[in-house]
Amino acid sequence: MALTRRAALVGAGAAVGALGGRWMGASLPSLDGVTVISPVGGETMLNDASQLSETPIFKHVIVKEPPGDALVAALRAELKEAEAAGRPVNLAAARHSMGGQAIPRDGHAITFDYPFVSFEPGAETYTVQAGTRWHQVISALDPFGMSPKVMQSNADFGVASTFSVGAHGWPMPFGPMGSTVRSVKMVLADGSLVTASRSENADLFAAAMGGYGLIGLITELEVEAVPNQLLEPTFQTLPATDFATAFVATASGDVPMAYGRLNIDREGFFDDALLVTYRPVEGEIPPAAGSGFLSKASRAIFRAQPGNEWVKRRRWGIETGVGAMLAGASSRSSLMNEPVITLDDRDPTRTDILHEYFVAPDRFNDFIAAAKAIIPGSYQELLNITLRWVAQDPTAMLSYAPQGQRIASVLLFSQEMTARAEADMARMTQEMIEAVLAIGGSYYLPYRPHATLDQFRRCFARSAEFVALKRQVDPGLRLRNALWDKYMVEA
Numbered sequence: 001m002a003l004t005r006r007a008a009l010v011g012a013g014a015a016v017g018a019l020g021g022r023w024m025g026a027s028l029p030s031l032d033g034v035t036v037i038s039p040v041g042g043e044t045m046l047n048d049a050s051q052l053s054e055t056p057i058f059k060h061v062i063v064k065e066p067p068g069d070a071l072v073a074a075l076r077a078e079l080k081e082a083e084a085a086g087r088p089v090n091l092a093a094a095r096h097s098m099g100g101q102a103i104p105r106d107g108h109a110i111t112f113d114y115p116f117v118s119f120e121p122g123a124e125t126y127t128v129q130a131g132t133r134w135h136q137v138i139s140a141l142d143p144f145g146m147s148p149k150v151m152q153s154n155a156d157f158g159v160a161s162t163f164s165v166g167a168h169g170w171p172m173p174f175g176p177m178g179s180t181v182r183s184v185k186m187v188l189a190d191g192s193l194v195t196a197s198r199s200e201n202a203d204l205f206a207a208a209m210g211g212y213g214l215i216g217l218i219t220e221l222e223v224e225a226v227p228n229q230l231l232e233p234t235f236q237t238l239p240a241t242d243f244a245t246a247f248v249a250t251a252s253g254d255v256p257m258a259y260g261r262l263n264i265d266r267e268g269f270f271d272d273a274l275l276v277t278y279r280p281v282e283g284e285i286p287p288a289a290g291s292g293f294l295s296k297a298s299r300a301i302f303r304a305q306p307g308n309e310w311v312k313r314r315r316w317g318i319e320t321g322v323g324a325m326l327a328g329a330s331s332r333s334s335l336m337n338e339p340v341i342t343l344d345d346r347d348p349t350r351t352d353i354l355h356e357y358f359v360a361p362d363r364f365n366d367f368i369a370a371a372k373a374i375i376p377g378s379y380q381e382l383l384n385i386t387l388r389w390v391a392q393d394p395t396a397m398l399s400y401a402p403q404g405q406r407i408a409s410v411l412l413f414s415q416e417m418t419a420r421a422e423a424d425m426a427r428m429t430q431e432m433i434e435a436v437l438a439i440g441g442s443y444y445l446p447y448r449p450h451a452t453l454d455q456f457r458r459c460f461a462r463s464a465e466f467v468a469l470k471r472q473v474d475p476g477l478r479l480r481n482a483l484w485d486k487y488m489v490e491a
């Protein structure tokens with residue numbers, strides 16, 4: 001890939017060409033997300049990663065423009081047309097959200113498909129077109145020895161999406177990715193282009209961060225980078241009830257990446273924990289790679305888990321034993337460059353559904369007790385739980401960690417695609433949310449919209465303030481999605 005001394009750009013295997021002193025990627029050959037568009041009975045339907053959100057839309061528009069006037073003009077044109085017809089608009093990237101958060105019912109669904117990263121060697125930040133995927137950011141920064149500061153555990157997602165859901169990752173000891181964003185440019189519902197940061201239009205910045213595209217259509221972001229590192233893992237098994245104390249100690253040490261796991265077989269459900277910490281080691285940093293051998297090799301075991309307690313027990317043994325022994329040093333960027341597809345279930349009768357809960361470290365053992373009491377009572381298949389550190393996020397209006405640091409518990413379930421399973425999942429999710437709210441915790445909004453309206457309002461104490469600001473900047477309610485329709489339209 002050709003690179004200038006000044007700036008880098010990536011185009012996922014696509015040809016790159018110079019324009020205006022920056023490098024821009026040609027458009028991707030196809031959308032690599034899960035935007036599924038299907039005509040049903042003459043209607044255009046749009047779905048998301050859950051495969052459970054099929055919703056009629058008016059049209060789907062793919063915008064292939066770098067940051068700049070043409071991009072802004074394309075968004076203004078969609079807004080104008082939608083306003084004239086009274087239709088909603090939503091802008092998205094990979095549509096891996098799971099409850100229509102990126103789908104405007106009967107409206108204009110816009111998807112960005114133009115990877116663009118601009119980085120000046122020696123700088124602390126880079127600029128991206130909002131729909132750029134993280135694997136494209138990694139490829140652009142890697143030759144300069146730099147790495148994203150915070151991103152999710154998978155690299156398929158869009159950068160503005162990550163900001164818009166308040167996503168976090170496993171780099172330590174940071175808050176959500178939005179804490180690493182210096183500024184965003186966005187087109188508001190009335191077509192005006194604004195810059196928002198902590199010092200300029202600070203209220204718009206706070207609402208757009210974790211604001212699910214309801215405040216403005218983000219066109220570009222300035223985001224912080226950190227030096228890439230060669231990291232080596234250490235694996236520690238411990239009783240689950242000792243995990244929080246060990247994680248707090250890890251967060252206050254000089255550990256750039258860490259995560260935890262709990263065992264999920266029914267016999268020892270949530271009794272044992274694994275703490276994996278990555279520390280810098282000397283050595284040459286290899287170019288960022290995608291999924292490593294262990295990730296690929298673990299797929300078969302991972303996918304054999306539903307309905308098989310023996311496999312679940314063996315998997316824990318392998319993960320804490322031979323898996324730990326085989327794991328070697330990797331670059332920071334390689335560790336985050338994991339595609340979602342690696343663990344894809346390839347089963348049309350089931351779908352993978354995530355839950356995520358955030359609790360203060362000193363309430364983590366109460367969370368374990370609640371999960372032990374509630375999850376085995378459902379017939380959902382829990383495939384995995386990963387534990388992450390999230391620092392306080394005092395900025396975002398819809399913050400899930402407004403009051404202090406949190407341990408995030410990410411639960412991955414395999415759900416049957418039936419009405420019975422959906423009803424069971426809704427019941428179990430509401431019970432989990434109730435238990436987590438009772439211990440001062442919160443839940444994550446990009447997944448299935450099973451929370452009740454009352455639970456949403458109790459969890460997100462500033463949601464009324466968010467709705468008031470949204471109605472002020474978007475009085476015609478042009479920017480809408482299923483999250484708004486279910487939880488905020490009546491506030």
Ligand SMILES: Cc1cc2nc3c(=O)[nH]c(=O)nc-3n(C[C@H](O)[C@H](O)[C@H](O)COP(=O)(O)OP(=O)(O)OC[C@H]3O[C@@H](n4cnc5c(N)ncnc54)[C@H](O)[C@@H]3O)c2cc1C
Nearest residue numbers: 092093094095096097153157158161164167168212213218
């Ligand atoms: C396998 C998997 C692993 C995950 N791991 C993590 C994790 O480690 N940490 C974590 O925090 N989350 C994680 N998530 C959740 C994930 O971060 C969110 O679902 C995220 O939204 C996915 O990005 P996307 O590009 O698919 O977003 P989309 O679904 O496309 O969009 C999400 C939201 O952002 C808005 N949006 C997108 N682009 C713009 C824009 N340009 N301007 C304004 N609004 C915009 C959309 O309107 C929508 O409301 C994971 C999800 C999956 C499926």
